[in-house]
Amino acid sequence: METLTGLFTDYTLRTVALGAAALGIVSGALGAFAVLRRQALLGDAMSHAALPGVALAFLLTGSRAPLVLMIGAGLTGWLAAVAVVGIVRASRIKTDTAMALTLSVGFGAGLVALTYVQRQPGAGKAGLDRFLFGQAAAILQTDVVTMAAVGALGLLAVLALWKEFKLLSFDPDFAATLGMPSRRLDVALTSLLVVAIVVGLKTVGVVLMSAMVVAPGAAARQWTDRLGVMVLLSALFGAAAGVLGAVLSTAAGVSTGPTIVLTATGLVAASMLFAPNRGLLWARLRARRRRWLLARETVLADLAALIAQHPRSVRQAHDVAALHSLRGRSAVNRALAELGAQGLVRHHHDNAWSLTSRGWTAAARLERRRAPADAP
Amino acid sequence: MSARADGGPARAGADPAASRANADAAANGAGTGADPADPDGRGELLAVHATDVTLAYQQRPVLWDVDLEVPRGALMAIVGPNGAGKTTLLRTVLGLLRPAAGGVRIFGRPYAEQRRLVAYVPQRSSVDWDFPTTVLDVVTMGTYGGLGWVRRPGASERRRAQAALAQVGMQDYEARQISQLSGGQQQRVFLARALVQDAQVYLMDEPFQGVDATTERTIVELLRALRADGRTVVAVHHDLQTVREYFTHVTLLNVRRIADGPVAEAFTEANLRLTYGGRMAGIGAARAPDHAEPPA
Amino acid sequence: MxxxxxxxxxxxxxxxxxxxxxxxxxxxxxxxxxxxxxxxxxxxxxxxxxxxxxxxxxxxxxxxxxxxxxxxxxxxxxxxxxxxxxxxxxxxxxxxxxxxxxxxxxxxxxxxxxxxxxxxxxxxxxxxxxxxxxxxxxxxxxxxxxxxxxxxxxxxxxxxxxxxxxxxxxxxxxxxxxxxxxxxxxxxxxxxxxxxxxxxxxxxxxxxxxxxxxxxxxxxxxxxxxxxxxxxxxxxxxxxxxxxxxxxxxxxxxxxxxxxxxxxxxxxxxxxxxxxxxxGLLAAAQRRRRQRWTFARQLLLIHLATHEGSASEAAESRLDHMQRHMRWPAAFTARVVQTAADRNLVVQRDARLYLTDHGRAEARAAAVR
Incomplete structure (x- = not known):
């Protein structure tokens, strides 16, 4: 590995990192809308269908300029989206089938075109097959500049039409009643998804690019309930996954696309677990806390009931051994200690406890609250 | 392209001298000087007038030659069995559906020109409640129509949204994510969004559907306040028991218009039988006895 | 091979x-x-x-x-x-x-x-x-x-x-x-x-x-x-x-x-x-074209039936009104009326249309659907 990293000058690494960052920011920010609009799988179909566009653009122009290839990829990717929507609208074929069909047929056509290109004299391997899985090491400065420029245009469009896109994603009918051209805005926002995909062609590849569109948005959604923050975070997560993945893959000598995708997936998993409010871990802790508070209340109620069986000695201490055998010694003791700290019970000696007057009030309140639920 | 381009010139031509009555509604309305609901100053126009609307989904008629006449200041319920085309009619009025025949006018002009006079409260199920947006944010969306392209809502839009939230008793929830609200609270947020639009005509799709008692009271008070203010409300309504209490006018619909007019005249047992009769043997059967009974 | x-x-x-x-x-x-x-x-x-x-x-x-x-x-x-x-x-x-x-x-x-x-x-x-x-x-x-x-x-x-x-x-x-x-x-x-x-x-x-x-x-x-x-x-x-x-x-x-x-x-x-x-798209288009005529004819009958006997009947049953109301081109209207007349559903007199008994029954049948 050492020798491998040694092969890269700082310049190359910097280019790779910059390219990955640009890719992450653009696909993250634009992908956030795709996640919200349930277009995750449409993005997958579009990115696979971008492959024939790359090959055709090269066949028609003979140029390998990043912009030319991106335009070609964008065109066929966009056509794939049109095909999916068109097939669903015009026939009984459902969306999932239309997407799977478009995806695989588009990719198949891409393979035919790609193998055809590679057999042309002078094309060599043409660097085209790295569009399958991406290769960060092959990123040149012109690639980075093109990615940044195309991406910036996409981001500007989102910024300019922010409230329109927001309303379209949330409540398209309401947008239409306000006089917004929903159909055209829909087409525009879906076209921006194409931009999110083509910027990643060379770094991540068509096979896995959809994950880069989906993952940052899915991660960002867990941290916030505001669209603006979500899009910003999504761009940030995208950039982080891009740079980290690109550098790791270059250092370890493995495919770039999969490494970036795994990094992004890691971010999603961490967000789903640890994000405050929505995170599964916090939800689990909250549920445990609720269960414990309920158990503590039960101990208070049990103690009250126990003492009430001996009405003459209401103020005296009672042995809680019965509770121990009923609910478990350690849990009962912990509950009693906490209740004691709240001034609801008093410890006398050994297993002997009594209720304070506040404790009786609380127990009576519990009794009232539980009664209607138990009664038929 | 935009609502302003459509709406602006039409009102600019109105004669300011003709403006009368409801001066305050005009002032905080679209701000053109003339009464926005009465651009020609004739005063006798229907708030909503749909004529002979016919609409079919894949050649299956959903609305056949339906008229809808809503006088200014009316609280009108659209009532009919499932599949009667109630929501379709509302969506047609809003220009979301294009009828095969017939047309819709709002205060005598096409919807596209009068867009700013109309506010819409959709069915709660029609939006994505998990969307990352807060209560205040949703209500602020009501101001988007007046902003035009590119411009963002600012402090004054936010203030208006907050005022509308207070009107429906939701001021304490403005920072909540919308999925953390009860059904009734969600409905009130939608109402607040419509209030922000400061419209002349409010179109509501089942505003009472699945709401709690508090919300139901809030909505009823709101309807009365709107009426007192000279505004017009058209609501798709399911609960036949409350039609008399909540509304002044009613349209009975079942693919065709069965009857319409002031509640006292049109909401009769005979008309209800005509409306629900054809369906009683079908889906309406189970609910027919208590629903078809005319309220006392 | x-x-x-x-x-x-x-x-x-x-x-x-x-x-x-x-x-x-x-x-x-x-x-x-x-x-x-x-x-x-x-x-x-x-x-x-x-x-x-x-x-x-x-x-x-x-x-x-x-x-x-x-x-x-x-x-x-x-x-x-x-x-x-x-x-x-x-x-x-x-x-x-x-x-x-x-x-x-x-x-x-x-x-x-x-x-x-x-x-x-x-x-x-x-x-x-x-x-x-x-x-x-x-x-x-x-x-x-x-x-x-x-x-x-x-x-x-x-x-x-x-x-x-x-x-x-x-x-x-x-x-x-x-x-x-x-x-x-x-x-x-x-x-x-x-x-x-x-x-x-x-x-x-x-x-x-x-x-x-x-x-x-x-x-x-x-x-x-x-x-x-x-x-x-x-x-x-x-x-x-x-x-x-x-x-x-x-x-x-x-x-x-x-x-x-x-x-x-x-x-x-x-x-x-x-x-x-x-x-198929072709078959669907063909079917739509056929249905368009049937549908237009039904539209015409229902419209006439709705206004029959009302105060506005004279105006509503005028040919030129119909054309405007349905937003149909003149030629299309003429053909719809012609096919309806051929089937003995309407009769035309002085640029006005009248339903026949047969047409009235057809309108009712279509509306009940």
């Missing part, structure tokens, strides 16, 4: 047929995109199983792949159940991640194994004849033919044995569950089948084109018939035909065979979509 070419064709046909059977149920259950997910992730199963048995020809690989296929479905469901992301996002997160792990594992094993990412994506059916099935030293033909034949048999058997359960759960999952057919069992059974089929087909056509063969032919058949048995047979037939067509296209273009097959599947779908007898 050389024997080798014939053998390639035979493998292609069997692969296509084997993919079509589970594909029909995927399409009917609206789970086509799961075939995409599974066809990617089975690679991880192959790699992991290979790490254990260190033999690329071991049947354990298929078992491993099927298990990971099921794991994919279970993971998607688990992520979905958290309620934190939607189902499409869950699919879009899970399978790229599992696939990425597989690709990275392969690239780090590179050199030791004849298993590279290109073969995985593109398949190399052209090499199928070189890998022989030789039990006890007897050459029984290409191994791929035997493997896929076995899988085809398994698919057919599964479909035959669980036919009524599959059918019911595809058309009415709630009823199926109510009748006591465990939806989970059928679901996972089908997914295991998809996984096994994907692994088998994988070698020949590559992971992404498995999707084309699983989804394309059933999609065509879905446009051609409403009956499940016919849909199954049509799917197998269309799949096989596409495989043969793709093979020839690839030879003509000197291009990747699997890619060409997918392209032919796409073309077959395009043709079916355009020309299917009842559900």
């Amino acid at each position: 050389t024997p080798a070419q014939l053998q390639v064709l035979a493998v292609a046909v069997v692969v296509a047929a084997a993919c079509a059977v589970p594909g029909v149920f995927l399409v009917l259950r609206r789970m086509a995109m799961l075939s995409d997910a599974i066809s990617h992730t089975v690679l991880l199963g192959i790699v992991l199983a290979f790490l254990v048995v260190a033999d690329l020809r071991s049947p354990i690989l298929i078992v491993g792949a099927a298990l990971v296929g099921l794991l994919t479905v279970a993971l998607v469901e688990a992520v979905n159940r958290t309620g934190l992301v939607r189902e499409d996002t869950a699919i879009g997160l899970v399978f790229p991640a599992l696939f990425s792990i597989a690709v990275i594992l392969i690239s780090s094993l590179a050199g030791n194994v004849h298993l590279d990412t290109h073969a995985v994506l593109l398949g190399e059916i052209a090499f199928a004849p070189f890998n022989r099935f030789t039990p006890f030293g007897v050459d029984l033909g290409p191994a791929a033919l035997w493997v896929m034949g076995g899988i085809l048999l398994l698919d057919a058997l599964f479909a035959a044995v669980f036919y009524k359960e599959l059918k019911l759960s595809a058309f009415d999952p709630a009823l199926a569950a109510a009748l006591g057919f465990s939806p989970a069992l059928i679901h996972y059974g089908l997914m295991a089948l998809v996984s096994v089929t994907a692994v088998g087909a994988f070698d020949a056509v590559g992971s992404i084109l498995v999707v084309a063969l699983m989804v394309g032919p059933p999609a065509c058949a879905y446009l051609l018939t409403d009956r499940l048995p016919r849909m199954l047979m049509l799917s197998v037939g269309i799949g096989a035909a596409s495989a043969v067509g793709g093979y020839w296209l690839a030879r003509v273009l000197d291009a990747n065979i699997a890619g060409a097959m997918a392209a032919v599947v796409g073309a077959a779908f395009g043709l079916t979509l355009a020309f299917a007898p009842q559900r």
Whole structure:
């Protein structure tokens, strides 16, 4: 590995990192809308269908300029989206089938075109097959500049039409009643998804690019309930996954696309677990806390009931051994200690406890609250 | 392209001298000087007038030659069995559906020109409640129509949204994510969004559907306040028991218009039988006895 | 044709047929995109199983792949159940991640194994004849033919044995569950089948084109018939035909065979979509054109009936009003009125229309619908 990293000058690494960052920011920010609009799988179909566009653009122009290839990829990717929507609208074929069909047929056509290109004299391997899985090491400065420029245009469009896109994603009918051209805005926002995909062609590849569109948005959604923050975070997560993945893959000598995708997936998993409010871990802790508070209340109620069986000695201490055998010694003791700290019970000696007057009030309140639920 | 381009010139031509009555509604309305609901100053126009609307989904008629006449200041319920085309009619009025025949006018002009006079409260199920947006944010969306392209809502839009939230008793929830609200609270947020639009005509799709008692009271008070203010409300309504209490006018619909007019005249047992009769043997059967009974 | 070419064709046909059977149920259950997910992730199963048995020809690989296929479905469901992301996002997160792990594992094993990412994506059916099935030293033909034949048999058997359960759960999952057919069992059974089929087909056509063969032919058949048995047979037939067509296209273009097959599947779908007898675009357009006249005539009758006897009858039944109201061009209006008059539904006098008794009855019938 050492020798491998040694092969890269700082310049190359910097280019790779910059390219990955640009890719992450653009696909993250634009992908956030795709996640919200349930277009995750449409993005997958579009990115696979971008492959024939790359090959055709090269066949028609003979140029390998990043912009030319991106335009070609964008065109066929966009056509794939049109095909999916068109097939669903015009026939009984459902969306999932239309997407799977478009995806695989588009990719198949891409393979035919790609193998055809590679057999042309002078094309060599043409660097085209790295569009399958991406290769960060092959990123040149012109690639980075093109990615940044195309991406910036996409981001500007989102910024300019922010409230329109927001309303379209949330409540398209309401947008239409306000006089917004929903159909055209829909087409525009879906076209921006194409931009999110083509910027990643060379770094991540068509096979896995959809994950880069989906993952940052899915991660960002867990941290916030505001669209603006979500899009910003999504761009940030995208950039982080891009740079980290690109550098790791270059250092370890493995495919770039999969490494970036795994990094992004890691971010999603961490967000789903640890994000405050929505995170599964916090939800689990909250549920445990609720269960414990309920158990503590039960101990208070049990103690009250126990003492009430001996009405003459209401103020005296009672042995809680019965509770121990009923609910478990350690849990009962912990509950009693906490209740004691709240001034609801008093410890006398050994297993002997009594209720304070506040404790009786609380127990009576519990009794009232539980009664209607138990009664038929 | 935009609502302003459509709406602006039409009102600019109105004669300011003709403006009368409801001066305050005009002032905080679209701000053109003339009464926005009465651009020609004739005063006798229907708030909503749909004529002979016919609409079919894949050649299956959903609305056949339906008229809808809503006088200014009316609280009108659209009532009919499932599949009667109630929501379709509302969506047609809003220009979301294009009828095969017939047309819709709002205060005598096409919807596209009068867009700013109309506010819409959709069915709660029609939006994505998990969307990352807060209560205040949703209500602020009501101001988007007046902003035009590119411009963002600012402090004054936010203030208006907050005022509308207070009107429906939701001021304490403005920072909540919308999925953390009860059904009734969600409905009130939608109402607040419509209030922000400061419209002349409010179109509501089942505003009472699945709401709690508090919300139901809030909505009823709101309807009365709107009426007192000279505004017009058209609501798709399911609960036949409350039609008399909540509304002044009613349209009975079942693919065709069965009857319409002031509640006292049109909401009769005979008309209800005509409306629900054809369906009683079908889906309406189970609910027919208590629903078809005319309220006392 | 050389024997080798014939053998390639035979493998292609069997692969296509084997993919079509589970594909029909995927399409009917609206789970086509799961075939995409599974066809990617089975690679991880192959790699992991290979790490254990260190033999690329071991049947354990298929078992491993099927298990990971099921794991994919279970993971998607688990992520979905958290309620934190939607189902499409869950699919879009899970399978790229599992696939990425597989690709990275392969690239780090590179050199030791004849298993590279290109073969995985593109398949190399052209090499199928070189890998022989030789039990006890007897050459029984290409191994791929035997493997896929076995899988085809398994698919057919599964479909035959669980036919009524599959059918019911595809058309009415709630009823199926109510009748006591465990939806989970059928679901996972089908997914295991998809996984096994994907692994088998994988070698020949590559992971992404498995999707084309699983989804394309059933999609065509879905446009051609409403009956499940016919849909199954049509799917197998269309799949096989596409495989043969793709093979020839690839030879003509000197291009990747699997890619060409997918392209032919796409073309077959395009043709079916355009020309299917009842559900095709052409047939639908024709039907719409016919219905447009019927509908326009009904519109006319109902409009006349609505205003008959009302104060506005004179104005509403004028021809020029009708034209404006319906937003019909003059020629169209004239033709609608003409056909209505031909059928004795209306009579025209002084640019006004009157309903005949027959027309009145027709209007009532149309309105009641």
